[in-house]
Amino acid sequence: MILTLATHTLREAIRKKIPHILIGSGAIILAISPLISSANEPDALPKIMLILFFQLVTVLCITGIIIYSAISLPYDIEKKTIFSVLSKPVSPFKFVVGKTLGFSLLAAFILAVLGFVNIVFVFCASSHRLSEQKGLFKARKEFNAQHFHIQGKVHHEKEWIRWIMGGGEGIAVWNFPNLHEKTKKTLPFEVELRLKLDSSRDIADTIPLAIGIEGIHSEENKTEVFSAKADEILTVSINPEIIKTHNSIKITASPVLDTDYIGATQNSVKVFSLQKGFVFNYAKAIAITFLKFLLIIAVAVMGSAYLSAPVSILLAFTVFLCGHLLDFVKDFSLLLHHSGAHEHAFPGMIKKPNVFMIYMEYFSKKPLEWVSFILPDFKRFDSLSYLLKGINIPLETIGFSVQYTVIYVLICTLISCILLKKRELF
Amino acid sequence: MDSFAVKIEGLTKVYKDFWKRKSVPALTNLNLEIKQGEIFGLLGPNGSGKTTTVKLLLGFLYPTSGRSWLLGKPSGHVQTKNKIGFLPEESYLYTFLNAEEILDFYGKLFNLSRKERKERIDKLIHLVGLNPYRKRLLSKYSKGMLRRIGIAQAIINDPDLIILDEPTSGLDPLGRREIKELIREFNQQGKTVLLCSHLLADVQSICSRIAILDKGVLQVAGNVKELLCQNEVMEFLVKNLSDSDLELVKKFIEEKNGEVLSMHPHRSTLEELFVNIIQQHN
DSSP states (O other): OHHHHHHHHHHHHHHTTHHHHHHHHHHHHHHHHHHHSOSSSTTHHHHHHHHHIIIIIHHHHHHHHHHHHHHHHHHHHHTTHHHHHHTSSOOHHHHHHHHHHHHHHHHHHHHHHHHHHHHHHHHHHHGGGGGGGTTTTOOBEEEEOSEEEEEEOOOEEETTEEEEETTTTEEEEEEETTHHHHHOSOOOEEEEEOOEEEESSSSOSEEEEEEEEEETTOOOOOOEEEEEETTSOEEEEEOHHHHHHHSSEEEEEEESSTTEEEEEOGGGEEEEEOOOOHHHHHHHHHHHHHHHHHHHHHHHHHHHTTSOHHHHHHHHHHHHHHHHHHHHHHHHHHHHTOOSOOTTOOTTOOOOOOHHHHHHHHHHHHHHHHHHHHSOOGGGGOOHHHHHHTBOOOHHHHHHHHHHHHHHHHHHHHHHHHHHHHOOOO | OTTEEEEEEEEEEEEEOTTSOEEEEEEEEEEEEEETTOEEEEEOSTTSSHHHHHHHHHTSSOOSEEEEEETTEETTOTGGGGGEEEEOSSOOOOTTSBHHHHHHHHHHHTTOOHHHHHHHHHHHHHHTTOGGGTTSBGGGOOHHHHHHHHHHHHTTTOOSEEEEESTTTTOOHHHHHHHHHHHHHHHHTTOEEEEEESOHHHHHHHOSEEEEEETTEEEEEEEHHHHHOOTTOOOOOOOSOOHHHHHHHHHHHHHTTOOOOOOOOOOOOHHHHHHHHHHHHO
């Protein structure tokens, strides 16, 4: 019976041409994306397409789905079509679950079609220069350092960041045990260094860094010098034979010049195994986005079980915006407590917060933190950053998102059923 | 209680205003029993509480006080609705579907098998005279056609109790007659029919018992024939008597201290005339 109600809801949406409008609008946005891409970078267009899809097209579709799912039930009540359904052996629980499932099927259908269109566009846009865009089409598995320490002298420590001075005074060391065991395959590996860079030199665009990659028990101190730029990630390839031979590796980094400094934490360096499977990774990103849809649908249906159509639309949009606003609040506080700046930083890196921002944070952060316990946190559903960084979305992330969504949807559905059961249908 | 299809005890409904203060009494202390297998008419002017009673029985509204049972189970009991058919006061249907699709949808809600649904849809569409329009979207139906498909959906589950709220509204006299015949047919099959209407002629012609509501209060309830019967006034329908013979009858009545209140040729109703003309034309 729930499936009957769900397919009925889906058929109603199709007859009212809801997916036609959303898919059409989404496809138009994706089609015009070449017009707004920059030609300077080799993977600019596929990146723009991914960003447009996950940040504009999905928001457009969520808007459509919010409106449709928030007005459907009040419309049924207002037009009294609900009488002919609830006079049959249909409980409010089945009615609400059927409706929610119907909207979810609609969302899944729209996402599947637009997701397919997008990936076709991405591949079409990049086929003639695929080799240049390997970075984007990776689906790398991420490994975090298990141990981090400084060999030699720590210049100073500020907000959990350990700063070392160059010229052989100190070396940052990260240990990555059992890499070969974890992958079971001879895969290419690479390391990404996200270090805080600083220099007392007046003009210093780049800082020479000595990077060493060797077995964890190796006594060799072979290093190579790389030029690192501030605010840019330094990527270094690892010889797969090192990992196959040693299983566990250590990575060292230190500035070459004594005028330069690096700030490091345990998470500043990550190792990635390079795996194929961008399409599978993309499918996982779509699945996580679908969970976002599911969550907001449950919220919209919950509102519509008791409120009028305009108010339930407003409620769903408020929840949706606040779910993203929490993310903004976190970024806002980061701006205030800029922890990365060092005394010798390049001019312009030190940003002093103004009074207005401090007051804003003081008044808005605490209430919003309380609200965040009730409202959904949509940051959990950020899959675009994984795709853009070429990182394989871990199954744990998907599992956690599924659990979060299921709990949230169950609570919302339960509340919807109670509200609809208590509601009198005049 | 099982011998009653519907039982209502002290049912009261007071609507609340925006501030949840009780303001409008829609139904006051209604007590009613409808036996299984009878056609019961619930009469009253607009706003008398007929539809409120039906909504309370089906669990769409909650009573302020009192209780009611349908087929032995408390009102709103979900599984009991398997044996109930309901036609709302207007055909509130999903107009983006056609006749076949909407009956199929409601059939699925009763968990009817595909074969059962197909058989019943064919039968009902023929029964309500919509076979030529079965593929047409309901949004393109006339009010009368919507009423017919509304009646079809109310009986798709072959119910034991049928609640019809103004079933003949929007129908032409021919359609009204067909519906009345259909209701009589239900009665012959042993089904109970609760008919809400303010069309007194319709109710009089088909109901065995009635109740009259006014401003939410039950005014009278009982057998139609008993309620309409005036024992001191007799009505004769005679045929093939000459004027002189009629005068003799009149004289005889007056001799016996009787009073002739009216004597005139029998007139058929406008409905009978209309139906006869249309049927002859077809």
